[in-house]
Amino acid sequence: MWYYEKKLQYPVRVGVCNPRMAKFLIEQYGGADGELAAALRYLNQRYTIPSRVMGLLNDIGTEEFAHLEMIATMVYKLTKDATPEQLKEAGLGDHYVDHGKSIYYHNAAGQKFDMCIQSKGDPIADLYEDIAAEEKARxxxxxxxxxxxxxxxxxxxxxxxxxxxxxxxxxxxxxxxLKEEQQKKKVF
Amino acid sequence: MATYRKWYTPYVSPLDPCPPLVPVSYETPVQLYLGFQPTGMKQFSPFEALAHGTLWPGLFTPYTNPYASKKRRHDNDG
Structure with a gap:
């Protein structure tokens, strides 16, 4: 269960009217290494991770939704006052025809978010996947x-x-x- | 103390079509070096922590556009 706090995790301000930036930012919204993919992956993986680190996946997965919201805010601010002509010039003509001013889960190249989320059920495989995903997002x-x-x-x-x-x-x-030896019986 | 940006210079051919934009940088932030975070590390105040994106000065690795300085060199050269 979640509680929603009606504010952004960090203030989002946009100073330059540049709808083209929205096209780039959407990569972090609906891209393969974006915030949505991260949130869904961690919250899914947490069930099959040892309980010592389950809470970590829960917390980080939740925070990724807060990041998603920040990206959405940036994209919305950059596109809400653009004319269809400006959106077309920014490379968002296809987007406008399909979704209007709505934001949508796709990457910078316009590919729809396709749920290609890794979850192997092997704690080490999943955590290494997550480390790699964080470095890719960085x-x-x-x-x-x-x-x-x-x-x-x-x-x-x-x-x-x-x-x-x-x-x-x-x-x-x-x-x-997870690498630590747990309850290891000392054999003399 | 580790550095958080590394540089290398790839081979530049006299036949390359574009003027070289070297050296090339890549980021090596703090998490690559820290290991398990030790207890008792210094903390930011809550307000500073929000501004920095982390509670821990020891985890703060800011980023700047590496091309900002390179571009200038490139222009001078060419």
Missing amino acids: STYQWIINISDDPLIKDSLGFLREREIVHSQRFREAVEL
Whole structure:
């Protein structure tokens, strides 16, 4: 069960009217290494992970939804006041025809979110998958920061990138916890 | 103390079609080095923690566009 707090995890401000940025940001919304994929993967994997680290997947999976909401806010702010002509110029013509001003779960290339979520039921395989996913999300944020000219968006993206670092750190610690010898009987 | 950005210079051919944009950087943030986080690490105040995206100064690895400095070199060269 969840409680919803009606505010964003970190303030989202957009200073430059650049609908093209929305096309790039949508990668983190409905892309393979985006926030939706991360949230669904962790919340799904948590059932078959040892109970010591189940709470970690639960917490991080929940936080990913808060990140999803931040990305959605950025995309919405960048597109809500754009004319259909401006959306077309920004490469969002196809999107507009299919979804209007609605945001949608697809990647920057327009491929629909296809639920290709890894979940193996093997704790080490799943945690290594999650570490890799956090590093991929971190690099995606870096590439978006590199092509952005809006210091306010860069600030929010810098926050999200730092969260990927912290998540990666915690997953690495989870692996260490699972590697520890538990209740080992000492044989003399 | 680890550095969080590394650089390398790939081979530049005299026949390359575009002027070289070297060196090439990649990020190696703190989580690659920390191991299991030790107890008692220094903390940010709650407000600073929000601004930094982490409670722990030791986990804060900010990012800047590496092309910002490279572009200038590239322009000077060419």
